[in-house]
Amino acid sequence: MKVKFWGVRGSIPSPRAGTVRYGGNTTCIEIRTDNNELIIIDGGTGIFPLSQTLLKELPVTANVFISHSHWDHIHGLPFFIPNFIPGNKMILHGAIDPVSGRGVEQVMDVQLQYSYFPVREAEMKASIEYVSLSPGQTVQAGSATVKATLLNHPVVNFGYRVECNGKSVFFTGDHEPYSNIYSPEDESYEEYRGLIAAQEKMVFDAMQGVDVLIADSSYTIEEYPAKKGWGHGTFDSCMSMADAVGAKILYCTHHEPTRDDDVLEREFAKALARHPRSEGMADFRLAREGIEIEF
Amino acid sequence: MNELSADLNKKLGEAVERMPAFPKSVQKVLELTRDLNCSPKVLVQVIENDPVMTMKILRVLNSAYYSLPSKITSINHSVVFLGLNTVKNIALSIAAIGILPKQNAADFDVNQYLLHSLTTAAIAKHLCGKVGGADPMDCYVAGLLHDFGKVVFAQFMPEQFKISLEKCQEGEMSLFTAEQDAIGTDHTVVGSMLAEKWQFPQPLIDSIRNHHSEKAGETAMGACVYTANQISKKLEFGFAGDARLESLPPAVAKHFGVNINLDTLISSIGEAELSKILEQARQFSQMDGS
Ligand SMILES: [Zn+2]
Ligand SMILES: [Zn+2]
Numbered sequence: 001m002k003v004k005f006w007g008v009r010g011s012i013p014s015p016r017a018g019t020v021r022y023g024g025n026t027t028c029i030e031i032r033t034d035n036n037e038l039i040i041i042d043g044g045t046g047i048f049p050l051s052q053t054l055l056k057e058l059p060v061t062a063n064v065f066i067s068h069s070h071w072d073h074i075h076g077l078p079f080f081i082p083n084f085i086p087g088n089k090m091i092l093h094g095a096i097d098p099v100s101g102r103g104v105e106q107v108m109d110v111q112l113q114y115s116y117f118p119v120r121e122a123e124m125k126a127s128i129e130y131v132s133l134s135p136g137q138t139v140q141a142g143s144a145t146v147k148a149t150l151l152n153h154p155v156v157n158f159g160y161r162v163e164c165n166g167k168s169v170f171f172t173g174d175h176e177p178y179s180n181i182y183s184p185e186d187e188s189y190e191e192y193r194g195l196i197a198a199q200e201k202m203v204f205d206a207m208q209g210v211d212v213l214i215a216d217s218s219y220t221i222e223e224y225p226a227k228k229g230w231g232h233g234t235f236d237s238c239m240s241m242a243d244a245v246g247a248k249i250l251y252c253t254h255h256e257p258t259r260d261d262d263v264l265e266r267e268f269a270k271a272l273a274r275h276p277r278s279e280g281m282a283d284f285r286l287a288r289e290g291i292e293i294e295f
Numbered sequence: 296m297n298e299l300s301a302d303l304n305k306k307l308g309e310a311v312e313r314m315p316a317f318p319k320s321v322q323k324v325l326e327l328t329r330d331l332n333c334s335p336k337v338l339v340q341v342i343e344n345d346p347v348m349t350m351k352i353l354r355v356l357n358s359a360y361y362s363l364p365s366k367i368t369s370i371n372h373s374v375v376f377l378g379l380n381t382v383k384n385i386a387l388s389i390a391a392i393g394i395l396p397k398q399n400a401a402d403f404d405v406n407q408y409l410l411h412s413l414t415t416a417a418i419a420k421h422l423c424g425k426v427g428g429a430d431p432m433d434c435y436v437a438g439l440l441h442d443f444g445k446v447v448f449a450q451f452m453p454e455q456f457k458i459s460l461e462k463c464q465e466g467e468m469s470l471f472t473a474e475q476d477a478i479g480t481d482h483t484v485v486g487s488m489l490a491e492k493w494q495f496p497q498p499l500i501d502s503i504r505n506h507h508s509e510k511a512g513e514t515a516m517g518a519c520v521y522t523a524n525q526i527s528k529k530l531e532f533g534f535a536g537d538a539r540l541e542s543l544p545p546a547v548a549k550h551f552g553v554n555i556n557l558d559t560l561i562s563s564i565g566e567a568e569l570s571k572i573l574e575q576a577r578q579f580s581q582m583d584g585s
Pocket of ligand 2: 068174
């Protein structure tokens with residue numbers, strides 16, 4: 001299995017001199033099975049440079065999985081170049097929006113409108129198929145299986161576990177660790193604590209023993225208190241999670257748009273120092289645009 | 296007991312989708328959602344005090360789409376599962392439908408109905424806390440929703456419901472018998488069929504269905520809801536169309552001990568607790584939202 005990062009930035013594209021090493025594109029991850037089948041998780045702006053590399057292997061079938069519908073995870077989708085060329089196929093997977101009641105086709109519909117984009121979906125030449133997933137559902141994508149797990153974000157967000165030939169990768173999308181909305185003196189505190197424990201167990205079970213865990217580590221622990229409830233994790237929460245689920249490698253991603261590369265490395269190093277590594281423990285790394293790993 | 300035709304079941308289900316919630320909760324949701332950092336606790340409390348909002352949020356969660364291994368009855372659980380912001384936005388979309396009108400063609404007082412539902416809910420929870428055998432919050436939700444069928448009748452079949460209310464008030468028969476005469480079904484059937492249609496947990500469906508039947512005694516939850524309903528009526532906490540008291544069937548009473556009747560149960564709960572329950576329910580049932 002191969003994994004390549006095409007976008008590691010959270011919230012908004014952030015190209016500038018200070019981000020040139022880690023990259024300014026928003027979330028997009030390319031996964032190749034051992035049979036070279038194409039799986040893409042999230043359609044941030046990173047999907048545009050990725051899609052250009054696909055032009056040399058047409059026709060392509062792209063199995064795209066959307067973690068959630070926030071702009072930074074879908075705003076590259078209209079620029080997925082193979083969609084304009086006949087013979088290609090995109091299978092777009094994602095959640096149903098419980099507020100609008102609409103399926104994953106909504107993430108294309110909202111963007112491909114006259115006022116916002118010149119081409120309508122009906123005018124795209126590739127075949128586009130929509131698959132709305134339920135929490136806990138597993139689907140086949142070529143020779144890989146992909147399982148969706150509901151995580152914690154201000155909009156329905158799936159983490160995806162991709163498995164193929166005994167290898168596995170889990171991407172969280174955007175995720176904040178659960179926390180109790182009640183104080184210990186409140187009557188509902190215990191009930192809520194139990195509910196969180198059960199939900200967290202389900203999430204950790206879904207990540208258990210992955211070769212590669214890619215996780216939303218937007219904030220530092222110093223920044224977090226002011227951003228609680230915004231739906232993102234910290235370097236430290238991701239490191240603890242990786243150790244708890246026995247991941248082999250953790251990639252921290254969804255870098256804060258204002259964070260320059262030097263600061264990013266410095267903050268990551270500080271968190272790393274709080275989570276000393278020893279033999280057999282997970283390897284912690286920063287996700288960087290353009291790097292590819294094979295495992 | 297009359298079953299609901301598939302056609303009526305479908306029609307009522309769709310009608311309830313468009314049914315507005317109670318004024319106080321609509322106002323509170325609109326107020327809370329203006330603040331980005333609204334208190335999650337307060338939001339949960341608002342939803343838990345509104346039968347329409349509770350019904351609709353449980354409907355989303357228990358739908359086949361989420362295919363949950365165990366059904367959800369608690370609003371807290373819905374927040375853990377879907378996240379606060381999603382629950383907030385579902386509540387906001389319900390609030391956007393409008394406000395349940397105080398006046399309806401059935402002359403059914405929805406304010407008094409809400410007071411009755413809220414006190415039944417709180418008493419059911421209290422009773423369950425004493426005898427166990429069920430989750431107290433599940434009993435609360437069952438108590439809150441037990442008479443949901445009535446507010447559906449008032450909204451969508453007001454003429455026939457008005458006739459039922461009048462017959463009942465003339466002292467001829469209980470409201471659910473009068474409903475069967477005038478409508479062909481009664482509020483226990485309609486409430487439980489909606490709960491079933493939306494795939495609520497079985498004990499919740501049964502508690503709504505059996506709250507005028509000795510079958511309520513088959514489960515602790517059923518017994519708590521049956522009994523709480525009678526206590527709320529006896530103490531005249533609100534009014535839901537029928538002042539008649541039903542004595543506790545032995546199958547129900549046995550959950551609470553030997554030689555139990557409504558009076559002994561009321562005194563065991565205690566005046567202080569009961570007036571606290573009434574006061575909290577009043578705060579949430581005020582129609583003017585003040
Ligand atoms: Zn994001
Ligand atoms: Zn997001």
